[in-house]
Amino acid sequence: MFAQLAVPPGGDAGTTQRQMSRLNADLVAQRQVRERLSAARERRDDLQRALSRVDVPWMNLDEGRRRSIVEAAGGELPVEALYRESVSSVHRTPTPRWH
Numbered sequence: 001m002f003a004q005l006a007v008p009p010g011g012d013a014g015t016t017q018r019q020m021s022r023l024n025a026d027l028v029a030q031r032q033v034r035e036r037l038s039a040a041r042e043r044r045d046d047l048q049r050a051l052s053r054v055d056v057p058w059m060n061l062d063e064g065r066r067r068s069i070v071e072a073a074g075g076e077l078p079v080e081a082l083y084r085e086s087v088s089s090v091h092r093t094p095t096p097r098w099h
Contacts, residue, residue, distance in 0.1 A: 058083050069083060
């Protein structure tokens with residue numbers, strides 16, 4: 001029954017498929033999907049390159065930031081080592097691939 005509904009009345013299924021494919025291609029072109037996707041991938045790659053260069057050693061943080069990190073950690077943990085580990089783990093975290 002669904003196969004019968006899918007075939008247009010008095011039309012060829014192949015012709016209808018080609019028409020739908022052309023409409024989809026036109027829509028993609030009108031909305032500049034490929035260009036926007038390419039630009040988004042370039043921005044993502046730029047951000048990943050910038051992130052890979054980020055390395056803020058504990059001693060480069062100003063006193064206020066170090067104090068707030070120590071307070072947030074409760075002051076009982078080896079905060080400098082914890083900070084160093086968290087910064088380096090950013091570089092090891094896999095990034096999702098959307099394509």
